[in-house]
Amino acid sequence: MTTPGPDLTHAVNLADLEALGRAALDRNALEYYASGANDEHTLRGNHAAYARARLRPRMLADVSGVDTATTVLGLALGSPIGIAPSAFHGLAHPDAERATARAAHARNSVMTLSTFSNTPIETVGADAQGRFWFQLYLLRDRDLSRQTIEQAEASGARALVFTVDAPYLGRREANERHRFALPAHLSAPNVASRDALAQVETDSGSQLANYFQHLVDKAFTWRDLDWLRAQTRLPIVLKGILTAEDAHLAAEHGCHVWVSNHGGRQLDTAISSFEALPEIVDAVAGRAEIYLDGGITRGTDVLKAVALGARAVFLGRAALWGLAAGGQAGVERTLTLLEDEFRLAMALCGAARVEDLTPALVRL
Ligand SMILES: Cc1cc2nc3c(=O)[nH]c(=O)nc-3n(C[C@H](O)[C@H](O)[C@H](O)COP(=O)(O)O)c2cc1C
Numbered sequence: 285m286t287t288p289g290p291d292l293t294h295a296v297n298l299a300d301l302e303a304l305g306r307a308a309l310d311r312n313a314l315e316y317y318a319s320g321a322n323d324e325h326t327l328r329g330n331h332a333a334y335a336r337a338r339l340r341p342r343m344l345a346d347v348s349g350v351d352t353a354t355t356v357l358g359l360a361l362g363s364p365i366g367i368a369p370s371a372f373h374g375l376a377h378p379d380a381e382r383a384t385a386r387a388a389h390a391r392n393s394v395m396t397l398s399t400f401s402n403t404p405i406e407t408v409g410a411d412a413q414g415r416f417w418f419q420l421y422l423l424r425d426r427d428l429s430r431q432t433i434e435q436a437e438a439s440g441a442r443a444l445v446f447t448v449d450a451p452y453l454g455r456r457e458a459n460e461r462h463r464f465a466l467p468a469h470l471s472a473p474n475v476a477s478r479d480a481l482a483q484v485e486t487d488s489g490s491q492l493a494n495y496f497q498h499l500v501d502k503a504f505t506w507r508d509l510d511w512l513r514a515q516t517r518l519p520i521v522l523k524g525i526l527t528a529e530d531a532h533l534a535a536e537h538g539c540h541v542w543v544s545n546h547g548g549r550q551l552d553t554a555i556s557s558f559e560a561l562p563e564i565v566d567a568v569a570g571r572a573e574i575y576l577d578g579g580i581t582r583g584t585d586v587l588k589a590v591a592l593g594a595r596a597v598f599l600g601r602a603a604l605w606g607l608a609a610g611g612q613a614g615v616e617r618t619l620t621l622l623e624d625e626f627r628l629a630m631a632l633c634g635a636a637r638v639e640d641l642t643p644a645l646v647r648l
């Protein structure tokens with residue numbers, strides 16, 4: 285582990301790291317990271333759901349040794365905490381995705397690399413040393429998507445995470461108001477040249493929303509999953525599932541399920557991911573692994589999600605705040621603090637192993 289700077293060691297929780305991260309960002313980047321769609325009901329709902337759910341801890345369970353280890357798709361993790369895909373880590377830190385990847389590797393975690401990274405896949409793959417999944421936005425240019433999938437495989441990705449909740453970007457109104465734009469020194473090497481980006485209309489609203497709309501495929505359906513299946517031997521995870529109906533379809537199509545509302549950035553007033561989890565666990569009925577993201581900032585959040593059937597949880601903004609606060613060391617600090625909180629929460633719930641976390645621990 286890299287040695288955290290003085291500010292980072294003074295951060296005793298993820299809220300402290302968030303404050304440090306926010307302070308390091310300009311308005312353009314901060315509004316991009318922090319925003320949710322429209323009135324941000326879902327953004328707040330993701331957090332509120334954890335505060336409402338209460339624990340039913342068990343006593344006298346011998347917690348002299350607590351083991352937080354688990355696996356995702358056969359990959360051993362130090363704890364059930366991974367990093368969700370987010371675009372443009374170069375907005376947070378000059379080391380961009382390389383810092384995040386090195387932190388995931390150093391902490392025995394797993395990073396999900398966004399299609400819209402500022403760093404080429406092969407560079408991130410080398411830094412992550414196998415501790416990465418690749419997140420796919422399917423482009424209208426299917427050939428380019430096919431090449432990207434091949435590159436991800438060749439770079440050591442262990443899964444393909446296909447994001448299904450964003451045929452269009454939700455309206456993050458601060459980004460519209462202040463015309464969010466990717467700074468000139470950053471590019472998105474997996475999707476298009478800077479030239480293509482420059483051609484996208486920027487006179488009105490968020491450059492990002494226009495750019496995204498121009499690139500991604502909006503016509504994809506369940507039937508087209510066979511096409512995706514034929515492109516890769518990697519496990520496929522569908523990210524953005526919020527209902528039992530879609531979870532059932534995902535499992536029928538041989539996919540794993542990532543419960544998410546995109547951090548409240550897509551459909552405002554969509555159900556919180558944590559509230560959606562129980563019906564999804566029922567519908568999947570053990571046929572696939574289930575992951576969850578959205579609003580995770582405390583060890584007890586991790587514990588509740590895992591107790592109710594998530595194999596692992598993933599950090600979106602929390603990882604970005606750490607990255608902005610201190611690059612690789614900042615992301616490591618985020619992961620370490622949360623893992624330590626999770627371990628203590630397990631002990632105080634009378635759970636010595638992750639398998640001991642069961643739904644009986646949670647009163648919804
Ligand atoms: C700044 C930002 C960029 C994101 N970019 C992507 C992306 O490129 N692909 C994707 O599937 N999800 C993306 N997401 C959604 C995250 O993967 C994740 O679902 C969400 O952030 C989880 O909520 P949290 O931020 O409360 O942890 C992004 C989220 C944020 C905050």
Ligand SMILES: O=C(O)C(=O)c1ccccc1
Binds near residue numbers: 371400450496546549
């Ligand atoms: O901002 C996002 O939530 C997101 O998913 C995204 C990714 C790439 C480009 C634009 C938006």
